[in-house]
Amino acid sequence: MLKIGKLTDYGILVLDALAQVGAVKQSTEELATATGLTVSTLRKVMKTLVDAGLVIARRGAHGGYKLARSPQQIRILDVVEAFEGPVALTECSQSASDCEIQSSCSLVSGWMGVNELLMQILSRVTLEDVRQQTLSQHLPSTLLDANQRIRLINL
Amino acid sequence: MLKIGKLTDYGILVLDALAQVGAVKQSTEELATATGLTVSTLRKVMKTLVDAGLVIARRGAHGGYKLARSPQQIRILDVVEAFEGPVALTECSQSASDCEIQSSCSLVSGWMGVNELLMQILSRVTLEDVRQQTLSQHLPSTLLDANQRIRLINL
DNA sequence: TGGAAAGATTACCACACTGGTATGCTTTAT
DNA sequence: ATAAAGCATACCAGTGTGGTAATCTTTCCA
Numbered sequence: 548m549l550k551i552g553k554l555t556d557y558g559i560l561v562l563d564a565l566a567q568v569g570a571v572k573q574s575t576e577e578l579a580t581a582t583g584l585t586v587s588t589l590r591k592v593m594k595t596l597v598d599a600g601l602v603i604a605r606r607g608a609h610g611g612y613k614l615a616r617s618p619q620q621i622r623i624l625d626v627v628e629a630f631e632g633p634v635a636l637t638e639c640s641q642s643a644s645d646c647e648i649q650s651s652c653s654l655v656s657g658w659m660g661v662n663e664l665l666m667q668i669l670s671r672v673t674l675e676d677v678r679q680q681t682l683s684q685h686l687p688s689t690l691l692d693a694n695q696r697i698r699l700i701n702l
Numbered sequence: 703m704l705k706i707g708k709l710t711d712y713g714i715l716v717l718d719a720l721a722q723v724g725a726v727k728q729s730t731e732e733l734a735t736a737t738g739l740t741v742s743t744l745r746k747v748m749k750t751l752v753d754a755g756l757v758i759a760r761r762g763a764h765g766g767y768k769l770a771r772s773p774q775q776i777r778i779l780d781v782v783e784a785f786e787g788p789v790a791l792t793e794c795s796q797s798a799s800d801c802e803i804q805s806s807c808s809l810v811s812g813w814m815g816v817n818e819l820l821m822q823i824l825s826r827v828t829l830e831d832v833r834q835q836t837l838s839q840h841l842p843s844t845l846l847d848a849n850q851r852i853r854l855i856n857l
Numbered sequence: 858t859g860g861a862a863a864g865a866t867t868a869c870c871a872c873a874c875t876g877g878t879a880t881g882c883t884t885t886a887t
Numbered sequence: 888a889t890a891a892a893g894c895a896t897a898c899c900a901g902t903g904t905g906g907t908a909a910t911c912t913t914t915c916c917a
Contacts, residue, residue, distance in 0.1 A: 548787045549706060549820075553876065556792050563809055574892070587878050594894075607885025608891040623816060632703045637711050654718055657832030661778060664823050665704075672819070677812030708905065729863070742907050749865070762914025763862040 555630040557584060557592045562626065562674055565602065566618045572611030599629035618678060624669035634669070636662045710785040712739060712747045717781065717829055720757065721773045727766030754784035773833060779824035789824070791817045 564581040565573060575593065579586050593612060596602040603615045614621070628634060637658050719736040720728060730748065734741050748767060751757040758770045769776070783789060792813050 549704075549782060549789045549791070550793075551704060551791050552874095553793075559809060559813075576892090585877080588876075590894080591877085597893095604893065605885090606883075606891095606893045608889095609886060610884085610892045612893090627704060634704045636704070636706050638705075638708075654714060654832060657834070658714075661824075661827055661832065664827070665820060668819050668823060669816070672816055677809060677816065679812070707903095731863090740906080743905075745865080746906085752865090759864065760914090761864045761912075764915065765863050765913085767864090 551627060552630060554592060554595070555627055557582070557588065558596055558626050558630055559623075559674070559677065560584070561589070561592055561596065562601065562614065562618075562621065563678055565612060565614045566674065566678060570613060572605060572609075572613050574611045578612065595629050599625065601625060601629065618675040619673050621674040622670050623672045623674065623677065624666060626674070627669060634662065634666050636665070706782060707785060709747060709750070710782055712737070712743065713751055713781050713785055714778075714829070714832065715739070716744070716747055716751065717756065717769065717773075717776065718833055720767060720769045721829060721833060725768060727760060727764075727768050729766045733767065750784050754780065756780060756784065773830035774828055776829040777825050778827045778829065778832065779821060781829070782824060789817065789821050791820070 560582045561578055561584075564578055567581075573581070575586055575589055578584075578593075579589050582589070584592070593602065593604070597604045597612075601615055601621060602612050604610070604612050624634070637655075715737045716733055716739075719733055722736075728736070730741055730744055733739075733748075734744050737744070739747070748757065748759070752759045752767075756770055756776060757767050759765070759767050779789070792810075
């Protein structure tokens with residue numbers, strides 16, 4: 548399935564909600580109703596978002612959350628890495644040292660390339676792109692045919 | 703971490719081993735020693751590979767496995783989908799109907815775009831690419847800078 | 858034609874991870 | 888001082904993954 552976790556998805560959801568209201572601070576309660584998440588779950592999400600520096604929190608009375616920077620400056624990669632850790636398709640792409648299966652090591656650099664490609668994609672898509680749904684319009688599947696592989700890779 | 707499962711990794715490993723010997727059939731035992739996997743684990747991997755039509759099996763005495771087609775014709779996407787099922791970053795990208803959290807639905811088409819992008823990448827990288835490690839040479843990270851986002855997306 | 862070689866099928870289990878929830882602590886404005 | 892609000896921690900159930908074994912079926916060949 549190659550999926551991201553639900554928490555990551557929730558993270559985007561929250562960021563979207565925060566982007567919607569601009570610079571206004573939002574409390575946990577407000578975000579809960581805006582996103583449909585429970586307060587408990589939200590807390591966990593917010594912690595990750597704050598730790599990653601994507602959201603700024605203000606404690607105490609009249610506190611709340613707001614985006615640390617504009618939606619155009621928030622890369623999907625940042626969000627994914629905040630929740631899932633470093634993008635590493637295989638164990639080896641993460642720490643090249645502790646390979647259990649020796650023979651697989653010959654393939655490591657091949658996987659690294661794929662990994663790199665995916666990261667390039669995720670780092671080029673921003674929260675704003677996802678919010679505005681611009682990607683799907685720009686990407687009819689007929690637009691890219693098999694001949695364009697080299698161009699895509701060499702860009 | 704956004705990782706693929708170990709079994710998927712093993713799958714690539716096996717395909718690599720099969721590619722190495724060309725048209726010669728390989729038995730489970732031979733593949734086990736070639737890959738460093740146990741026979742039991744291999745059996746599970748082989749079933750998936752055969753079911754997906756990536757590998758052809760011949761039963762009975764003097765049986766064995768061989769690639770169903772050339773490494774250039776085996777897309778990484780095929781392998782990933784064989785082991786992981788359809789690529790779907792979020793639940794919604796898979797079946798748009800059963801959205802639990804209503805508000806998230808506004809973001810679905812945004813995610814679909816990202817999903818589509820990833821699939822495009824994975825469908826353009828072949829087993830041969832990974833084996834020859836051509837990707838990493840073609841992809842110094844300096845080659846793609848932030849300005850090229852639009853070009854990548856519109857390609 | 859029977860036995861050996863080889864793949865196919867099924868089932869089971871331990872472990873880790875994810876998602877969800879609750880409980881209590883610390884900070885800050887008024 | 889007190890209430891509002893975020894922070895930290897811990898716990899638990901369900902699920903998925905990876906690993907392994909036991910048994911069945913097919914095919915070749917002596």
